[in-house]
Amino acid sequence: MTSDTRTQAEPAPAANDPPGIVKQLFLGRILDESLFPYPRIRERDREMLGAITEAVDDFLASKSADLKRYDRQAEQPEEFIQGLRDMGLFSLIIPEAHGGLELSNGAYARVLAQTSSHDSSVSLTIGAHSSIGMKGLLLFGSDEQKQRYLPRLASGELIAAFCLTESGAGSDAGSIRTRAVRNEDGSWTLDGEKIWITNGGIAVFYTVFARTDTPEGKITAFLVEAAWPGVSHGPHEDKMGIRASSTTTVAFDGVRVPQENVLGPVGKGFKVAMAILNSGRTGLGGGAVGGIRSLLRLALAQASERRQFGKPIAEFGLVREKLARMAVDGFAAESTVWMVAHLIDSGASDYSVEAAISKVFASEAVQRASHEALQIAGGNGFMRDFPYEQITRDTRILSIFEGTNEILRLYIALSGLKSAGAILGELQSALGDIFNHPIKGFGVLGDYTGRRVRAATGYGTDRIEYPLAPPLRKLATVYEKYAVELARVSDALLRRHGKAIADQQHAQKRVADIAIDLFVGLCTLSRADYLLSQNDPVAATAVEAATLFTRDARRRMARNVRAVERNEDALLESVASTLLKKQAYPWDVI
Numbered sequence: 001m002t003s004d005t006r007t008q009a010e011p012a013p014a015a016n017d018p019p020g021i022v023k024q025l026f027l028g029r030i031l032d033e034s035l036f037p038y039p040r041i042r043e044r045d046r047e048m049l050g051a052i053t054e055a056v057d058d059f060l061a062s063k064s065a066d067l068k069r070y071d072r073q074a075e076q077p078e079e080f081i082q083g084l085r086d087m088g089l090f091s092l093i094i095p096e097a098h099g100g101l102e103l104s105n106g107a108y109a110r111v112l113a114q115t116s117s118h119d120s121s122v123s124l125t126i127g128a129h130s131s132i133g134m135k136g137l138l139l140f141g142s143d144e145q146k147q148r149y150l151p152r153l154a155s156g157e158l159i160a161a162f163c164l165t166e167s168g169a170g171s172d173a174g175s176i177r178t179r180a181v182r183n184e185d186g187s188w189t190l191d192g193e194k195i196w197i198t199n200g201g202i203a204v205f206y207t208v209f210a211r212t213d214t215p216e217g218k219i220t221a222f223l224v225e226a227a228w229p230g231v232s233h234g235p236h237e238d239k240m241g242i243r244a245s246s247t248t249t250v251a252f253d254g255v256r257v258p259q260e261n262v263l264g265p266v267g268k269g270f271k272v273a274m275a276i277l278n279s280g281r282t283g284l285g286g287g288a289v290g291g292i293r294s295l296l297r298l299a300l301a302q303a304s305e306r307r308q309f310g311k312p313i314a315e316f317g318l319v320r321e322k323l324a325r326m327a328v329d330g331f332a333a334e335s336t337v338w339m340v341a342h343l344i345d346s347g348a349s350d351y352s353v354e355a356a357i358s359k360v361f362a363s364e365a366v367q368r369a370s371h372e373a374l375q376i377a378g379g380n381g382f383m384r385d386f387p388y389e390q391i392t393r394d395t396r397i398l399s400i401f402e403g404t405n406e407i408l409r410l411y412i413a414l415s416g417l418k419s420a421g422a423i424l425g426e427l428q429s430a431l432g433d434i435f436n437h438p439i440k441g442f443g444v445l446g447d448y449t450g451r452r453v454r455a456a457t458g459y460g461t462d463r464i465e466y467p468l469a470p471p472l473r474k475l476a477t478v479y480e481k482y483a484v485e486l487a488r489v490s491d492a493l494l495r496r497h498g499k500a501i502a503d504q505q506h507a508q509k510r511v512a513d514i515a516i517d518l519f520v521g522l523c524t525l526s527r528a529d530y531l532l533s534q535n536d537p538v539a540a541t542a543v544e545a546a547t548l549f550t551r552d553a554r555r556r557m558a559r560n561v562r563a564v565e566r567n568e569d570a571l572l573e574s575v576a577s578t579l580l581k582k583q584a585y586p587w588d589v590i
């Protein structure tokens with residue numbers, strides 16, 4: 001993406017990063033060493049998770065009627081939030097030295113899975129605080145700032161919120177208008193209004209992004225306290241879902257922000273914002289996985305208890321298929337979210353594309369699951385006495401916020417293509433005119449030239465060397481094949497469109513979907529292999545789930561690869577143009 005079309009998905013670039021797993025897939029390489037064996041949970045996390053999830057279950061199960069009421073009244077009362085504080089749920093990722101539990105990203109995502117299996121708004125209140133509200137302080141704060149704020153953030157005395165979006169700046173976050181002007185004494189004066197801020201009405205600590213237009217850069221991040229003169233928030237928004245989670249406008253009217261509350265370097269606020277969003281995505285993914293687990297539990301009970309035509313509906317093939325597909329989606333989403341969390345925990349610097357994939361896949365998986373679980377419940381699913389309609393409303397937001405899934409797909413594609421383009425550029429200068437020769441001409445991975453290039457550079461290396469268990473070895477060939485296909489179609493698209501690929505959204509979506517299937521499939525394969533290696537009693541079902549995912553993924557990938565050359569893009573564009581011109585549905589039977 002160019003600097004003019006920056007979006008909420010743009011990464012915080014880290015200089016000289018080695019390309020991450022998915023960027024390597026765009027080059028036809030499968031990074032075995034990063035994907036296999038599947039990461040194990042740390043012992044410390046396992047012990048803490050046992051205690052935390054039990055406490056969460058005890059507390060939230062006892063409040064299930066209240067949680068339903070909070071959804072209707074669109075508010076979590078203060079005594080309930082105090083209960084969350086008492087359980088330490090605002091301290092999950094804060095270092096022990098500052099009074100927190102210092103959970104890894106993986107363990108944090110697992111806690112959010114547990115809270116989400118009871119209520120999404122609870123996850124939002126905790127998650128917006130940790131994943132985005134005060135994450136910037138953890139990632140970019142000075143020691144002094146951390147000492148000043150982290151202990152009170154850990155206790156929940158300060159609840160945090162992340163203030164980026166404005167009425168004119170959603171996906172196009174670089175176009176914010178909230179302004180901060182530097183005063184002579186080094187302090188800043190902040191003016192503007194943010195919208196749809198999660199925790200807006202209960203937070204007392206805001207991470208705020210404002211246009212500063214300094215020589216160092218356009219946007220700067222600030223730590224702002226709600227109690228300061230000029231800070232206010234609007235009423236709770238009346239939302240479709242996650243209704244009990246506080247969402248409000250937050251306004252800044254001539255707010256004086258002391259110099260010591262600038263977060264990160266002046267002018268680098270956009271990078272700060274993107275780094276926060278990238279590192280926060282596994283929290284949302286964990287929440288989605290928790291949603292799938294609870295939907296499956298509900299659907300299994302419903303299918304087993306409900307009798308029609310003289311037997312439980314669980315005996316009908318169409319119902320069983322839904323249950324199985326929900327479980328496969330859950331296994332794939334869970335395997336991906338925890339792989340990405342582990343990548344972050346292990347200090348990988350280039351994980352933003354993998355994090356975007358985990359968010360896109362998990363959010364869509366839980367939405368599919370809510371649709372299917374509601375369908376299994378039939379008419380009951382539609383009734384507000386049953387939980388399905390609330391879960392369906394609550395999970396709808398997941399593909400909209402923290403980067404819409406459309407923007408994230410574009411980001412996945414363009415990041416991979418950019419990486420492939422850079423390598424192609426290097427090869428081009430190394431191999432002279434081979435790229436432009438009409439007969440030798442390229443097909444980097446398909447012909448003799450391709451094999452030579454591959455031998456010389458490793459570009460297009462395609463075999464998973466890790467010794468997978470025999471039942472999974474055959475599945476691996478699908479990913480080996482389509483990693484090479486991804487490299488091939490990326491090569492073809494870059495060759496055809498050059499820099500104009502940035503405008504080819506239909507092509508980008510296809511490429512992103514291939515990358516999503518590859519990465520999610522490889523995570524699923526790795527997890528199934530690990531379970532087999534442990535002789536886990538659920539390993540056989542995991543192999544079946546990995547097999548089902550891989551077969552579906554192979555069909556989708558084959559379709560997407562074919563559609564790079566033969567598609568209906570022009571027809572779709574034409575219909576859309578007619579509709580937009582007429583501003584109406586154009587047909588009628590009368």
Ligand SMILES: Cc1cc2nc3c(=O)[nH]c(=O)nc-3n(C[C@H](O)[C@H](O)[C@H](O)COP(=O)(O)OP(=O)(O)OC[C@H]3O[C@@H](n4cnc5c(N)ncnc54)[C@H](O)[C@@H]3O)c2cc1C
Binds near residue numbers: 128239402406410
């Ligand atoms: C309940 C809720 C809580 C939120 N919490 C927070 C918060 O705590 N902090 C915060 O800062 N923000 C928050 N947001 C804002 C959220 O991040 C934005 O809604 C989101 O980024 C999308 O922006 P938008 O709504 O303006 O949609 P738009 O950017 O207007 O997008 C509308 C549609 O157009 C598509 N689109 C836009 N640009 C492109 C493009 N270039 N190519 C293709 N398609 C495109 C989008 O994918 C989407 O489908 C929240 C929003 C909601 C609804």
